[in-house]
Amino acid sequence: MESSKHLTPHFREELEHLKERLLVMAGAAEEQVRTAVRSLVDRDHELARQVLTGDDPINLLHIEIDKRCFQLLALHQPMATDLRVVVSGVKINSDLERVGDFAINIAEATLRYLEHPPVKPLIDIPRMADLAQGMLRDSLDAFVRQDTTLAQEVLDRDDALDLLKDQVFRELLGFMLSDPLVTGPALDLILVSRHLERIGDHATNIAEEAIFIVSGLDVRHHGRDGSAQDDG
């Protein structure tokens, strides 16, 4: 078995296919999030229920992509950047599956929320959703195109999401204190904002992987490690 086997056209094809499947999965996860938030904003029960039963494609992709990564490692024994892409593929796959789970959590909170009159017009939560979805989309693009500038932009946007989450928390706590009747539904809005913040965290993970693939630099934990990760 020659060590340059990973440079064969077949391996390249498989690697491109892996990236395509990750894009498909990201699209599916983003769509679930979009639908979940729309069901909340439009007060549409049916749409929320669609999200609850709509995660089969994501779960199947999760299993399929894991298998792809595994087979790429077993059959081609990639090295250096190629190895980084496949290992990052494993992690990004997990991140996207979690995003799908958060869409479900948002739909669950929505169905509880819709049992009550609206607490307030929703402004910050759709804004958080747009931000988180954009981060997710761009982090995947950064990974596929190996674009570290775009990846860094995703990392920079995470602070805005955190600020909005804190703002939502404070505002809704205020509502709850002045009118205990809104406690339940306001709590659900707080949970939705937390789920959206977590989706942003996963986009951040993906962006960090994109930077790692290109530079070999581990930028997680504020690059405390500092040194480049060498693949031996």
Add this chain to the structure above:
Amino acid sequence: MESSKHLTPHFREELEHLKERLLVMAGAAEEQVRTAVRSLVDRDHELARQVLTGDDPINLLHIEIDKRCFQLLALHQPMATDLRVVVSGVKINSDLERVGDFAINIAEATLRYLEHPPVKPLIDIPRMADLAQGMLRDSLDAFVRQDTTLAQEVLDRDDALDLLKDQVFRELLGFMLSDPLVTGPALDLILVSRHLERIGDHATNIAEEAIFIVSGLDVRHHGRDGSAQDDG
């Protein structure tokens, strides 16, 4: 480069070392969770602050273990079960890092909670913490010892954790409705219970990896896929 290189004593040693480091990381993450919950129960600000500044070892282990997995793949090109152990190592490493993050989230909620008088004696939350910590410990043991029976036990315990989370939610919502003054602190207790539930989810992920390593069976998503994952 011979394909049986991964069977050399050196590879075995490195693989054992990887497992040991994952155990160390799991121990560190569990200790952070334990300390965070103790700070809440004992109303100990100092302990909560220790958790906030205590995640350096976990973050360094996160980077170190990722590097180890990467080097095992690059230098030894493991196959079959060995490959599964290393790829699972990558995922478990991410799971444990998230557990460390949740310990921080619990400590943050605790510091807010301690600004107010206690809402109620804490019974279910310490119970949830015990359960989640036990699941985490056992999932790692199941992974290291390749014990699928223990892994399955961990999966079975997740329902109990979910039930407790729902119980905590309902009880605290009741407190908030009857006394708006406890809204803020009760909300923080709800968040703590959600963080503990997520820790249980990560233990579940780890247990599923343990089963996958031994059987090649993907039991995630209720084994909807059904088929064995083959490593080619």
